Amino acid sequence: MKKILLYLAFAYLALSLQALFFRGVKPDLALILVCFFSLKHGGLKGVTYGALTGMLIDTVNGFILGPHILSKSLAAFLIRAVRDNIFQWNILINTLAVAAMSVVNIFIVYICLETFAKISFVNRPWSISAGEVAYTVAASLALYAFFRPEQENGPVTLG
Numbered sequence: 001m002k003k004i005l006l007y008l009a010f011a012y013l014a015l016s017l018q019a020l021f022f023r024g025v026k027p028d029l030a031l032i033l034v035c036f037f038s039l040k041h042g043g044l045k046g047v048t049y050g051a052l053t054g055m056l057i058d059t060v061n062g063f064i065l066g067p068h069i070l071s072k073s074l075a076a077f078l079i080r081a082v083r084d085n086i087f088q089w090n091i092l093i094n095t096l097a098v099a100a101m102s103v104v105n106i107f108i109v110y111i112c113l114e115t116f117a118k119i120s121f122v123n124r125p126w127s128i129s130a131g132e133v134a135y136t137v138a139a140s141l142a143l144y145a146f147f148r149p150e151q152e153n154g155p156v157t158l159g
Helices: 002-021 029-041 043-061 067-085 091-116 126-147
Strands: none
Touching: 002 029, 002 043, 029 043, 029 067, 029 091, 029 126, 043 067, 067 091, 091 126
């Protein structure tokens, strides 16, 4: 419980940093935290943390409650499912998984907002979403050394 609260404080800090330092296209630091938490602490705790982080984001955004809860929970579940089926987890697989989860996250949020809040993303250029994925991948590479998951038989090596 203490770890989830600590990570929620990190998520709140990440959202604050995103709002303070980035305008327009920004990395999804909360998604990175959800992915790393799920990798370190398992699927159920990861999904719980993803839902709590998503609820924090949805309450801050002020649109409707649910899109980020669903997307972050699903990202936590999927990344742990991928981790359980991969023998050697390394920085390349981590980067590809975070990129895939970023794309899944964006699509789920878009679909939910368009369906339930009638907010259309039809005229939004794809370059914004591609930039968000690229920034999220770059941030995950920068944070990999701090949050890297451990193997069953020891820590992951970068080489």
